[in-house]
Amino acid sequence: MYFDSFHAALVMDGHGAFVWAAYAITAMVLIILLLTPVLRSRRLRRELAGEIRRREMTQTGREGPHASST
Amino acid sequence: MWSFFHKLGSPPWLYRIAGSILSWLLPLTLVALAAGAVWGLLYTAPDFRQGNSYRIIYIHVPAAVVALAGYYVMAIAGGISLIWKMKMADVAMKSCAPVGAALTFIALVTGSIWGKPTWGTWWVWDARITSMLILLFLYLGVIALYEAYDNKDAAGKACAVLSLVGTVNIPIIYKSVDWWYSLHQPASIKFTGESSIDPSMLYPLLLMIGSFYALFTCALLMNMRLEILRREARTGWVRKLVGA
Numbered sequence: 001m002y003f004d005s006f007h008a009a010l011v012m013d014g015h016g017a018f019v020w021a022a023y024a025i026t027a028m029v030l031i032i033l034l035l036t037p038v039l040r041s042r043r044l045r046r047e048l049a050g051e052i053r054r055r056e057m058t059q060t061g062r063e064g065p066h067a068s069s070t
Numbered sequence: 071m072w073s074f075f076h077k078l079g080s081p082p083w084l085y086r087i088a089g090s091i092l093s094w095l096l097p098l099t100l101v102a103l104a105a106g107a108v109w110g111l112l113y114t115a116p117d118f119r120q121g122n123s124y125r126i127i128y129i130h131v132p133a134a135v136v137a138l139a140g141y142y143v144m145a146i147a148g149g150i151s152l153i154w155k156m157k158m159a160d161v162a163m164k165s166c167a168p169v170g171a172a173l174t175f176i177a178l179v180t181g182s183i184w185g186k187p188t189w190g191t192w193w194v195w196d197a198r199i200t201s202m203l204i205l206l207f208l209y210l211g212v213i214a215l216y217e218a219y220d221n222k223d224a225a226g227k228a229c230a231v232l233s234l235v236g237t238v239n240i241p242i243i244y245k246s247v248d249w250w251y252s253l254h255q256p257a258s259i260k261f262t263g264e265s266s267i268d269p270s271m272l273y274p275l276l277l278m279i280g281s282f283y284a285l286f287t288c289a290l291l292m293n294m295r296l297e298i299l300r301r302e303a304r305t306g307w308v309r310k311l312v313g314a
Binding site for chain 2: 001002003009012013014015016018019021022023025026029030032033034036037038040041044045048049052
């Protein structure tokens with residue numbers, strides 16, 4: 001490691017606040033970027049699964065010969 | 071060769087192949103990003119003129135480089151969907167926009183933070199920075215334009231035209247530091263001739279640029295998978311997928 005101590009790495013001769021802030025903001029944006037599609041597709045799949053289940057339930061409720069073909 | 075293009079147009083195939091690529095590329099990308107960041111932050115010597123603030127280069131330059139390259143991907147996908155009416159190209163174009171916007175935002179914010187200790191100011195309206203800001207607006211414009219239309223075919227066409235017209239901005243960004251007097255330094259890495267950056271700083275930078283390219287690919291594929299699911303929600307294969 002270039003720095004002598006953890007504290008030195010944190011301060012970086014006065015530039016620490018700038019450097020660490022830049023990295024922290026980048027990490028935050030990237031986490032949001034990657035998490036958004038994961039959460040959204042999880043929700044979409046749940047919604048679609050629920051829709052299918054509801055349709056199956058209404059179909060079985062009507063029973064065999066009366067069930068509509070839609 | 072033709073069968074490959076044929077498959078590219080098939081949503082279930084693209085959904086599956088994107089998933090299998092992500093299963094190894096995403097963990098690899100995260101490890102490479104973490105390794106590159108630690109390398110750049112802690113294991114390189116400071117710049118002899120800028121001191122430690124230069125360490126921002128390991129996220130600023132990769133984000134900017136990939137934000138620009140990503141715009142080409144978006145414009146080419148837009149062109150393909152406009153000319154050959156490929157639905158999956160439209161999906162790719164739409165999925166590029168948020169990723170490119172995020173990377174451009176990172177490039178602008180980290181550049182601003184870097185500017186304070188180096189130039190003494192958070193922001194200057196010089197050619198490089200202003201053209202990068204326009205790039206951000208182009209990405210956001212594509213997102214907004216897509217949402218503005220109820221008819222998604224028309225939305226796709228309008229966005230494709232916008233992204234193609236916007237490519238004018240890309241060479242301006244590249245050349246801005248040479249054409250206009252600017253606080254921003256010209257490129258330190260050159261494909262032809264000697265790079266003006268020490269190898270000990272160059273290697274972590276190259277690792278980070280590679281990682282950001284991989285990150286762009288991952289985020290793009292994830293967004294595409296979501297968009298495919300949305301558009302194919304009424305088809306048999308998606309029902310089977312979510313029902314299982």
